[in-house]
Amino acid sequence: MTSTQTVFTMNGGQVHLDRRPVLRGIDLTIRPGEAVAVLGANGSGKSTLIRALLGLVPLSGGGTFLYGTPPARFREWWRIGYVPQRLSVGGGVPTTIREVVASGRIARQRRLRPTGAADREATSRALETVGLAHRASDPVQALSGGQQQRVLIARALAGEPDTFVMDEPTAGVDAASQQLLADTLTSLVEQGKTVLLVAHELGPLEPLITRAVVLRDGCVCHDGPPPHAVGTHALPGHDHVHPHAEEKPASPLDWRPAS
Numbered sequence: 299m300t301s302t303q304t305v306f307t308m309n310g311g312q313v314h315l316d317r318r319p320v321l322r323g324i325d326l327t328i329r330p331g332e333a334v335a336v337l338g339a340n341g342s343g344k345s346t347l348i349r350a351l352l353g354l355v356p357l358s359g360g361g362t363f364l365y366g367t368p369p370a371r372f373r374e375w376w377r378i379g380y381v382p383q384r385l386s387v388g389g390g391v392p393t394t395i396r397e398v399v400a401s402g403r404i405a406r407q408r409r410l411r412p413t414g415a416a417d418r419e420a421t422s423r424a425l426e427t428v429g430l431a432h433r434a435s436d437p438v439q440a441l442s443g444g445q446q447q448r449v450l451i452a453r454a455l456a457g458e459p460d461t462f463v464m465d466e467p468t469a470g471v472d473a474a475s476q477q478l479l480a481d482t483l484t485s486l487v488e489q490g491k492t493v494l495l496v497a498h499e500l501g502p503l504e505p506l507i508t509r510a511v512v513l514r515d516g517c518v519c520h521d522g523p524p525p526h527a528v529g530t531h532a533l534p535g536h537d538h539v540h541p542h543a544e545e546k547p548a549s550p551l552d553w554r555p556a557s
């Protein structure tokens with residue numbers, strides 16, 4: 299299936315890592331304007347799924363399409379804003395916040411064309427949105443985890459993509475940054491953008507998520523309305539731990555189907 303009416307289409311997607319099956323026949327379609335969370339316990343394959351949807355991890359079986367095109371032939375990368383789990387910045391060379399955010403424009407820039415006013419304006423707008431305009435010249439290395447997450451979100455915003463893909467955007471992030479993310483994503487969804495994110499706890503994101511894809515052991519075990527969170531952790535039998543979290547969850551979450 300190569301419909302242009304879908305953002306992501308995966309048919310029978312399989313991924314093996316170290317010869318071990320990590321995704322076992324995933325069928326998934328994400329349409330424009332949807333706000334979808336991928337949920338599931340540690341190691342269930344959430345990050346691998348979104349990386350495979352983006353073509354960052356090769357499939358060992360099945361097929362996947364971005365806007366109707368296999369990742370290897372996809373050229374419209376400006377349409378996708380990817381926010382990885384963490385910022386990886388080179389140790390030696392100090393990089394400013396503005397430089398990182400401006401790099402979100404690269405997929406929009408034509409070859410050999412210098413940065414223009416539209417690029418600078420989009421970068422400034424993105425910095426304003428995440429509340430870091432006043433720190434634009436600071437090195438990203440000086441920022442806390444929550445602030446670095448804001449930089450990554452701003453980088454995605456700067457590219458003005460149609461679709462945002464985020465890997466655990468709230469993990470280890472302070473409450474204010476989580477709320478800012480929720481407000482920003484709500485506004486993007488209202489503008490018709492597509493949001494696909496990995497989460498363990500929806501927290502402030504809960505009101506904007508309309509669909510949950512729950513993975514268990516590399517398979518989709520639920521695809522529909524988000525389960526209600528009761529407490530602060532995830533699914534039945536959930537044993538998630540956040541090695542990188544700044545705050546520990548208060549108590550186990552007990553998810554139950556939406557009524």
Ligand SMILES: Nc1ncnc2c1ncn2[C@@H]1O[C@H](COP(=O)(O)OP(=O)(O)OP(=O)(O)O)[C@@H](O)[C@H]1O
Nearest residue numbers: 315316320338339340341342343344345346347538
């Ligand atoms: N590069 C890799 N090589 C080998 N195995 C890997 C690799 N990356 C992930 N895995 C394994 O694949 C499985 C799924 O990992 P993945 O990171 O997709 O799960 P996840 O649901 O996102 O987990 P978490 O909630 O801990 O982030 C895990 O068992 C993990 O150990």
